[in-house]
């Protein structure tokens with residue numbers, strides 16, 4: 381990175397509502413959540429493997445297995461969605477616009493970002 385871009389970046393960070401320290405904390409938090417979600421997706425992928433018809437678990441257990449599989453599939457879909465928004469959030473965490481609501485452009489409270497780093501809207505706008 382050239383010095384000029386670096387200086388601009390520092391300036392932007394100073395101007396934005398989120399301090400660079402807050403960004404660092406958030407970046408760490410997002411990275412940790414990504415690792416956790418990757419493990420979760422892996423686990424769910426295993427849980428959603430096709431149930432082999434020849435296995436000897438009996439009819440009732442098999443029904444259970446099919447039900448559980450449905451639940452896991454739904455969880456897998458939402459985990460994958462969350463994972464991709466987290467990865468996106470991680471690429472944008474250094475951006476001056478990060479932490480601003482995509483709708484009203486007001487800063488999203490850092491507490492909300494810590495809880496849901498993938499959120500791109502403030503609480504008010506997310507509810508609409």
Ligand SMILES: [Zn+2]
Nearest residue numbers: 481484502505
């Ligand atoms: Zn908003």
